[in-house]
Amino acid sequence: MAFSTACKLQEPVTIADKLFLDLRRSILVGEIPAGKKISEPELATAYGVSRGSLREAIGKLENCNLVTRKPNIGARIIGFSTAQLMEIYQIREAMEGMAARLAAEHITADELAHLRKILERHRQEIAQRQDSSQQDADLDFHFCIIQGSKNSRLIRMLCQDLYDLVRFYRFRLKSGFHRSEQAFQEHNLIVSAIERRDGEMAETLMRHHIRASRDYARNMLENVPQEES
Amino acid sequence: MAFSTACKLQEPVTIADKLFLDLRRSILVGEIPAGKKISEPELATAYGVSRGSLREAIGKLENCNLVTRKPNIGARIIGFSTAQLMEIYQIREAMEGMAARLAAEHITADELAHLRKILERHRQEIAQRQDSSQQDADLDFHFCIIQGSKNSRLIRMLCQDLYDLVRFYRFRLKSGFHRSEQAFQEHNLIVSAIERRDGEMAETLMRHHIRASRDYARNMLENVPQEES
DNA sequence: TAACTTAAAAGTGTCAACAATGTCAGGATA
DNA sequence: TATCCTGACATTGTTGACACTTTTAAGTTA
Structure with a gap:
């Protein structure tokens, strides 16, 4: 499904952008459960992209407040309270x-x-x-x-x-x-x-x-x- | 000068974080003029870091709304209106x-x-x-x-x-x-x-x-x- | 057994090289 | 002269390898 965000975000041209939108959808729909830790190597191979692009996508997810990151520890989907x-x-x-x-x-x-x-x-x-x-x-x-x-x-x-x-x-x-x-x-x-x-x-x-x-x-x-x- | 943000952000442990804080300060104080285009190779050599770390820092600046990015074009400091x-x-x-x-x-x-x-x-x-x-x-x-x-x-x-x-x-x-x-x-x-x-x-x-x-x-x-x- | 130490494994942060895209100057054509 | 093409240059996007940190598990000692 596509989210009608109402505010037009330009077509994703870069890999990191597509990844971002894909992950965002997965998180919102619940395909990735709340609170789950994100493993960079795992996700990168799953989506067939390099870790660099994935990290950039995760950075964008952080801006949307959908994941939180701790240095040297990793990123995880936000919790639920x-x-x-x-x-x-x-x-x-x-x-x-x-x-x-x-x-x-x-x-x-x-x-x-x-x-x-x-x-x-x-x-x-x-x-x-x-x-x-x-x-x-x-x-x-x-x-x-x-x-x-x-x-x-x-x-x-x-x-x-x-x-x-x-x-x-x-x-x-x-x-x-x-x-x-x-x-x-x-x-x-x-x-x-x-x-x-x-x-x-x-x-x-x-x-x-x-x-x-x-x-x-x-x-x-x-x-x-x-x-x- | 250090900005008293009141809300404690953890000590910057990673290079990208330090870079982010440094750039953020430079932008806020006006050392980097408003509207200026950011050249990744230039800044990376100036700060003596790799482009990867710099790009991560720029990503964080984007979250603060201090820079805007266009794919394949680059990032620039926000304007002034x-x-x-x-x-x-x-x-x-x-x-x-x-x-x-x-x-x-x-x-x-x-x-x-x-x-x-x-x-x-x-x-x-x-x-x-x-x-x-x-x-x-x-x-x-x-x-x-x-x-x-x-x-x-x-x-x-x-x-x-x-x-x-x-x-x-x-x-x-x-x-x-x-x-x-x-x-x-x-x-x-x-x-x-x-x-x-x-x-x-x-x-x-x-x-x-x-x-x-x-x-x-x-x-x-x-x-x-x-x-x- | 429980707690501490230590080494291996896994994961994240960083980097430099490669690929793809955008930019600009010079020349050809109308 | 103005416009369009073309190719070289510069910049950004992407990748895989390396360095460092955290975690895990095995092994040792009390």
Whole structure:
């Protein structure tokens, strides 16, 4: 599967880049389990590339916060903790709140139309109870608003860095995560505020929305503890 | 000079790490001019290391957002634009606002005492008109609050990633940037709110403070355009 | 048996050479 | 003269070998 990152990253021309994207996908999807140590020789032979290229790819993964490295010890896939997930939600609340505020000022008519289309798709998928694709619709919604902020660094920090982590957790918590009806209503309110160009309200609603997601996730994790992969 | 990053990064044990810190310093201080292309063979011989280690160091610089790389073309120090600086301020407003809110909940008594000490130092330096060290006091203040948030990822994103950019710009805009008396007053209010454990107010005040800094910077840049280094 | 020592094995960091790509200057053609 | 081709040069990407560190396991001693 290909990840719709919304923010266009150029086609991978170099081996290290292809490797990076390949590994990133494997990690996000869970093919490589969380917390696993990365053996450079092993992976290099597995992918048929030299260790140099692999190390460069690992360096990029480190930037995405998907692996951590210790000198002379090695790299390992990041772990998995409720506390970290809560931290991410807090950061999202702040940054996406700002993104929504800016989007209310800068979003284009085309993007707004696209946003409405995403909402419509989301509505249909709820009616048909397609849980899996609702998650995509949710991501697309958030990406679109972030994109609308027109703050290029904010876009990069969110879409490129933070949302890899969001996906990392989302793929490992698939089960029982659908507060979609509620989320859909909240999305609607946010878009309305943006349409009215009410940045203050858009920010407030977005923060509320993300906080509600966080509380929901926390409840799920406390009551139905996930297995460590 | 050594940068007090507040968030402890481990001692550089590997050559690439030392190189990274060295280059980072050179860039931030302005020894390497903004926008300059990096020649791998040139730098490698200059520092007496192999190109491999240098490339790893450049990779890390890319994570700090201090250089940009294009495949088969090369790396260059980031440019310098008012627009980008404004984007950074917007992000700081969101993230440091959140940091202040969290600090009001989680900061320790020791950290609060330290914060008060920083304020006192700041006050003295204003009285003695030591413009240069006031900048350090300002950075220390912000670092201390971020640290108090106890959100480890937020701390890393701000101290490690974003504040390198802040320093990058600050070193190139030294001239005529002292709204210290005003900033000092704002700092005081923020600390008071944190002491009262009033997170809502702490966030509001921090956002106001950063927005004021932004407006001030924008005015300076519009009226006294800086030379491109 | 348990703890310490030591040597082998595995893994990471570093390097220099090779391959592929991009850049630039000179000349040919319209 | 301006544009396009062409080939030499310079730079980046990639690789395999070497050096150093960590880990493991065997062996020794109390």
